[in-house]
Amino acid sequence: MKIQFIQPDKKDNKVLFNDLKAGDIFTVADPKASKVTTFMKVKPGKNYTSTLDAINLDTGEISVFSDTKKEIISVDQLFVYKVNAELLIKLD
Secondary structure, three states: OEEEEEOOOOOOEEEEHHHOOOOOEEEOOOOOOOOOOEEEEOOOOOOOOOOOOEEEOOOOOEEOHHHHHHHHHOOOOOEEEEEOOEEEEEOO
């Protein structure tokens, strides 16, 4: 599986962690200022018992959103940058 992340050149928005919803794509730092790691908040299916609800779109790793939030808040940052994006997934 190959994932290509395409970010349109639009204004990025700072949002609080609590304002993120399932399907939102976000970065920790301003994507126009530096190369950043991109995450997507997801909602597990109703028959899914795990609390994994965040995907690192650069590596494909899944994690618990609240753990990601704790790591970022430990550097005194209470917001993230929500970005507009299109994910292209190709199955080989």
